[in-house]
Amino acid sequence: MTTLTDPPKEQFRLSMLLYDTRYRSATIQVIALFGFMLLAAWIISNTIQNLEALGKPVEFGFFGEPASYDINQRLLEYSSRDSHLRAAFIGLLNTLVVAVLGCITATIVGVFVGVLRLSNNWLIARIMTVYVEMFRNVPVLLWIVLAMAILIEGLPAPNAFRGENPTATMDLFNSVAVTNRGVYIPEFLFTRSLGDIHFFGASSIRFDVSLDLLAFLIVLGGSIFAMRKVSANAAAKQEATGDRPTIWYIQLGILFVPMIVLMTALGLHLGYPELKGFNFKGGTHMRNSLIALWLALSLYTAAFIAEIVRAGILAISKGQTEAASALGLRSGRTMRLVILPQALRVIIPPMISNYLNLTKNSSLAIAVGYMDITGTLGGITMNQTGRELECVLLLMLVYLAISLSISGVMNWYNNSVKLVER
Amino acid sequence: MKKSVILGAATIAGLAAGAAMAGTVDDVKARGKLNCGVTTGLVGFAAPDANGEWKGFDVAVCRAVAAAVLGDASAVEFVPTTGKTRFTALASGEIDMLARNTTWTFSRDVDLKFEFVGVNYYDGQGFMVPKALGVSSAKELDGATVCIQTGTTTELNLADFFRSNNISYEPVPIETNAEAQQQYLAGACDVYTTDASGLAATRATFENPGDHVLLPEIISKEPLGPLVRHGDHEWGDVVRWTLNAMVSAEELGVTSANIDEMSAGTDNPEVNRLLGSEGTLGEMLGLDAQWAMRAIKAGGNYGEVFAQNIGEETPIGLARGLNAQWTDGGLLYSPPFR
């Protein structure tokens, strides 16, 4: 038998929800949440009712109807008979193209400018400062429009390449045509192509994957894997014997020989642009709307990235540089091997938000007629069908998904370079 | 973040609520100003002149309505709209009426919930190319780069035309006429396509209009007319009959020169009913007896407005063609004022 009794268990009374500090904050939060949901529900039902009264009930059936308009830049096949959903998908790919190109270019330019801004060379440092201030302080829309105006007004029309005495000629041994409709560059063609595999049958998100590309990636991956193996072997040998075997020619061989064999097997050759009829035909056409948008977005975002990089570098204490110098590292290597890897930890998080900004800013594409998802789904489709609510909701969802994916990937990368503390 | 979502949703809800509202006539009267949606600038149809005053064929319709309702042809707030923004502007109530080279189509009327009150210009889509290109038919345009304004019927017709003729093209979508003109002149596109009237108007502003030709093909029907929101029939009637008054005035021989004299009373009862010396048409419309007289006086009858802004005497030089009175073999046919 126990002689000790538990302290009397406190009875829960309703009033405690309000007067007991242990429960009060929870009560308030629940009430606030409830109120917020009520408000949201009211707004949604009100919108739906009013749209109903207008005779425009919310429904998504129109996405299956033929879009009836053409899109100039399409990575997949598309015709005006395809559905609005297909048009949105083509637009989405265009958004991704400019976002990826933009993020890569912005990062490269940004890192260079950020590092050079700290240069001891007065002139270079000043020029970089001017660059950063100029791009950071003018709205990106203006840069986009300016870039487009320069491309249109400054470059020759395809017409100028014609005739006996053309006023314009192609560059790089007649392989690149720079016109005011875009830049035409040679494209890779295969005489013995492996063909494509088709996904998703005839649906709106159907796409093809080129087996040639797949083969290229597999061979490249294999080569890189083998190169790593060889280099690890060399390192092991160095550990054991103190001698590092010369492996650079083996490495080069591993990288290039399988690739050359594959490319010869596929019959790789270049397709050059040629002036035919009204326009250049053949080659890859990079429209000036893409170039203008890409340039303006990357240069603009690079200015922000440069500042982040500079801040990251300055955050590493001077002692690190001095220690590296004491070990005999030259300044370039100090930067590459000592400072940047540490600075990355400071740099990555704000970098994520710049990538997100660039991606969202790409919706300004419409200013130069680049057919991204805002131009297709949020532009022509919305305009021709009058389904504003549906289109905008879907558009928001798409940008949300893109942004969350970018954050996800970048956070994963951030975690992998993060300082592992013991 | 949460706040902006609420505000955004509230705006959409507000828009939806606002659009269902009726009583535009009273709104306009209370405001003392008519909000009229026009182009961002298409000389001859709607564009500000050197003094910043809006002039043009579509502008004249706005002014006539303002004169009829408010008694003052200058009581108009012109709201420039692009092909894409025009319908949102009208649906949300930002403008009371739209007079912007807008084609009357089934889906705009039925699905987008607008009411076209009539046609003030019977048009069709054409192509303009530089003469130097040496093209004489639109069928020769295989592979050409074509400038088009987005949010228009133009881009849909274009896709259909090239598809049905089995030829390819490269569309360059553009927001406004001014930008399209710039790209076309810079040679960034080979062809500019839009309503033939718009092409003529655009060409007239070129330095050397003679260097550009309109191709013979007209690939669509584009009945252009003013429109209002669906559901407010009183307001729709006012705009419809103001337009009809301008057309009827020409048919009945009422001009800005003789209107003062005629409004005192004539031998023709229809003229008297139109100008308010007989009957109560104005009252039925919720306006006064002189509404039509003021509307016609604002810029003249349909024929005068046409001749002044886009007619053969102007640089734009459009012939009446389909837009002649039915008595002259055209399509203009106002229902009777009775």
Ligand SMILES: N[C@@H](CCC(=O)N[C@@H](CS)C(=O)NCC(=O)O)C(=O)O
């Ligand atoms: N009629 C067609 C096209 C209307 C249109 O956009 N027209 C052009 C040229 S005729 C225009 O008015 N542009 C003036 C502007 O860009 O503001 C439609 O209603 O969709």
